Amino acid sequence: xxxxxxxxxxxxxxxxxxxxxxxxxxxxxxxxxxxxxxxxxxxxxxxxxxxxxxxxxxxxxxxxxxxxxxxxxxxxxxxxxxxxxxxxxxxxxxxxxxxxxxxxxxxxxxxxxxxxxxxxxxxxxxxxxxxxxxxxxxxxxxxxxxxxxxxxxxxxxxxxxxxxxxxxxxxxxxxxxxxxxxxxxxxxxxxxxxxxxxxxxxxxxxxxxxxxxxxxxxxxxxxxxxxxxxxxxxxxxxxxxxxxxxxxxxxxxxxxxxxxxxxxxxxxxxxxxxxxxxxxxxxxxxxxxxxxxxxxxxxxxxxxxxxxxxxxxxxxxxxxxxxxxxxxxxxxxxxxxxxxxxxxxxxxxxxxxxxxxxxxxxxxxxxxxxxxxxxxxxxxxxxxxxxx
Amino acid sequence: xxxxxxxxxxxxxxxxxxxxxxxxxxxxxxxxxxxxxxxxxxxxxxxxxxxxxxxxxxxxxxxxxxxxxxxxxxxxxxxxxxxxxxxxxxxxxxxxxxxxxxxxxxxxxxxxxxxxxxxxxxxxxxxxxxxxxxxxxxxxxxxxxxxxxxxxxxxxxxxxxxxxxxxxxxxxxxxxxxxxxxxxxxxxxxxxxxxxxxxxxxxxxxxxxxxxxxxxxxxxxxxxxxxxxxxxxxxxxxxxxxxxxxxxxxxxxxxxxxxxxxxxxxxxxxxxxxxxxxxxxx
Numbered sequence: 044x045x046x047x048x049x050x051x052x053x054x055x056x057x058x059x060x061x062x063x064x065x066x067x068x069x070x071x072x073x074x075x076x077x078x079x080x081x082x083x084x085x086x087x088x089x090x091x092x093x094x095x096x097x098x099x100x101x102x103x104x105x106x107x108x109x110x111x112x113x114x115x116x117x118x119x120x121x122x123x124x125x126x127x128x129x130x131x132x133x134x135x136x137x138x139x140x141x142x143x144x145x146x147x148x149x150x151x152x153x154x155x156x157x158x159x160x161x162x163x164x165x166x167x168x169x170x171x172x173x174x175x176x177x178x179x180x181x182x183x184x185x186x187x188x189x190x191x192x193x194x195x196x197x198x199x200x201x202x203x204x205x206x207x208x209x210x211x212x213x214x215x216x217x218x219x220x221x222x223x224x225x226x227x228x229x230x231x232x233x234x235x236x237x238x239x240x241x242x243x244x245x246x247x248x249x250x251x252x253x254x255x256x257x258x259x260x261x262x263x264x265x266x267x268x269x270x271x272x273x274x275x276x277x278x279x280x281x282x283x284x285x286x287x288x289x290x291x292x293x294x295x296x297x298x299x300x301x302x303x304x305x306x307x308x309x310x311x312x313x314x315x316x317x318x319x320x321x322x323x324x325x326x327x328x329x330x331x332x333x334x335x336x337x338x339x340x341x342x343x344x345x346x347x348x349x350x351x352x353x354x355x356x357x358x359x360x361x362x363x364x365x366x367x368x369x370x371x372x373x374x375x376x377x378x379x380x381x382x383x384x385x386x387x388x389x390x391x392x393x394x395x396x397x398x399x400x401x402x403x404x405x406x407x408x409x410x411x412x413x414x415x416x417x418x419x420x421x422x423x424x425x426x427x428x429x430x431x
Numbered sequence: 432x433x434x435x436x437x438x439x440x441x442x443x444x445x446x447x448x449x450x451x452x453x454x455x456x457x458x459x460x461x462x463x464x465x466x467x468x469x470x471x472x473x474x475x476x477x478x479x480x481x482x483x484x485x486x487x488x489x490x491x492x493x494x495x496x497x498x499x500x501x502x503x504x505x506x507x508x509x510x511x512x513x514x515x516x517x518x519x520x521x522x523x524x525x526x527x528x529x530x531x532x533x534x535x536x537x538x539x540x541x542x543x544x545x546x547x548x549x550x551x552x553x554x555x556x557x558x559x560x561x562x563x564x565x566x567x568x569x570x571x572x573x574x575x576x577x578x579x580x581x582x583x584x585x586x587x588x589x590x591x592x593x594x595x596x597x598x599x600x601x602x603x604x605x606x607x608x609x610x611x612x613x614x615x616x617x618x619x620x621x622x623x624x625x626x627x628x629x630x631x632x633x634x635x636x637x638x639x640x641x642x643x644x645x646x647x648x649x650x651x652x653x654x655x656x657x658x659x660x661x662x663x664x665x666x667x668x669x670x671x672x673x674x675x676x677x678x679x680x681x682x683x684x685x686x687x688x689x690x691x692x693x694x695x696x697x698x699x700x701x702x703x704x705x706x707x708x709x710x711x712x713x
Binding site for chain 2: 092289430
């Protein structure tokens with residue numbers, strides 16, 4: 044019998060309980076265990092963490108037909124719940140939704156094999172997911188309501204010929220505030236440290252939005268990859284952090300609950316917040332003169348989708364003019380399709396600040412994109428250091 | 432087959448369970464901590480030390496100190512609140528003892544996350560407490576309670592205090608009341624008796640409770656995430672962000688390994704102490 048086992052036994056019986064010193068391994072055993080661990084480590088080195096996904100569907104074109112219940116993976120409070128319900132009633136399927144609060148988390152869950160049918164990535168994420176074969180191709184002609192989309196989306200930079208994604212909404216990033224509590228707003232990113240709101244300011248918990256506005260304050264390119272410039276922006280962020288109450292993407296909730304006096308925000312969230320209070324004039328929104336980040340959130344079908352056909356039908360459903368109209372009135376974000384445009388024009392008439400100029404979208408220098416993986420790592424590390 | 436051999440077979444399902452769901456994942460975390468991130472942002476296993484070099488970056492030292500600091504304060508508060516509660520129930524609970532313990536345990540059937548959300552609703556600027564004090568005219572404007580270190584520590588105390596009270600209760604209940612009487616017979620004041628008799632007699636409970644509260648508190652991220660502000664970032668938040676916001680699993684794994692080693696040191700010290708205590712009793 045091996046020596047170690049005797050040790051275990053006698054001690055076990057001796058004291059009536061295990062203790063650290065019970066774990067007596069002799070040198071040989073310790074060495075064997077270490078070698079075993081190292082060997083196993085060598086065996087898996089070079090492998091990625093996620094088990095490989097079944098990508099066999101990657102080449103197939105999705106057919107628009109009901110093939111099961113729909114599971115939507117989206118930002119919170121981004122879609123009129125009534126539209127989901129009506130789709131479910133019309134086609135006799137169950138429509139459910141789960142939420143993410145940042146795009147990296149969305150991708151992480153997708154890679155881990157999460158079986159979602161419809162996701163809402165921003166432009167650069169569409170490109171990344173497409174390159175990684177994580178989203179499925181479809182025939183745009185099978186989505187009749189896509190016909191009225193703005194021509195820009197016929198072949199955007201991130202998805203030539205629009206075979207993998209259709210636009211859901213586009214947006215600007217600016218600053219929202221409580222008109223009854225804040226004075227001295229100047230249409231500048233420096234308002235993120237407005238003194239009248241010190242300690243009650245929120246920054247979006249998104250590494251690109253956070254670092255991006257600091258780059259703009261310093262007059263750098265939005266997506267700069269220069270380390271010395273990023274160092275300067277880090278200092279700007281640390282200075283801004285002193286006046287912050289938190290990092291969060293739950294903008295509407297922070298405004299309505301009164302926690303935020305000022306918050307970095309996407310334009311639609313201020314409409315969403317106004318929809319929840321009696322006096323909509325208590326919230327205002329501005330875009331900043333140093334630069335206005337713009338972007339598009341798209342709809343796409345993950346490779347892991349169980350009901351890709353239902354998802355494609357749902358995309359068509361959301362682009363239907365009357366549905367687009369209702370959705371825009373509900374979430375406050377412009378949708379570049381018939382119905383969506385009219386609804387947004389109505390919202391803009393009340394508040395010109397939330398407007399988005401489509402021409403800005405073709406100016407890709409104001410859209411977040413970090414295609415160099417090293418730069419991406421540098422940005423995420425910098426953001427971690429700011430939050431630490 | 433003799434009886435003892437038969438019963439030994441019952442060890443295997445449990446051992447298998449531990450091996451599959453504890454040892455293997457732990458090994459994967461360890462292996463990944465030596466890995467790197469590929470160009471698509473996925474973690475890849477490997478053999479390099481860069482992640483560990485990054486962990487000992489001066490930026491993260493305050494985060495570690497803050498976490499340990501919050502955890503120590505939480506332990507002290509749990510002890511301060513938990514000891515009288517456990518003492519009262521164990522010594523004066525009488526026939527209601529078990530009912531009182533059950534009353535303490537029942538709230539903990541509710542998920543920690545949900546209970547922390549309840550604190551958000553209580554402490555928010557327009558939450559229950561602020562609305563009440565503003566309505567009563569005690570203050571003009573609401574007091575900021577949420578997004579502060581106080582809220583985070585409060586959340587931690589509430590979240591983990593049961594792990595303090597239960598071991599304390601057991602050790603106080605086990606204590607022979609006659610030794611307290613003996614202390615009094617020897618003309619000890621109530622305070623002296625407590626310091627020289629009760630406290631040493633219940634020391635194992637204090638130690639166990641402190642360790643049980645300290646360990647999970649250091650690594651907690653829920654309280655800081657929901658109740659904290661920009662300056663309450665804890666190690667748990669740092670690790671969670673590496674996995675879900677920064678897509679840097681190898682760095683997150685290295686942070687996890689370092690934290691586990693740090694906590695293991697305390698665990699070993701405690702176990703040593705506890706075994707010695709047991710030996711003395713024997």
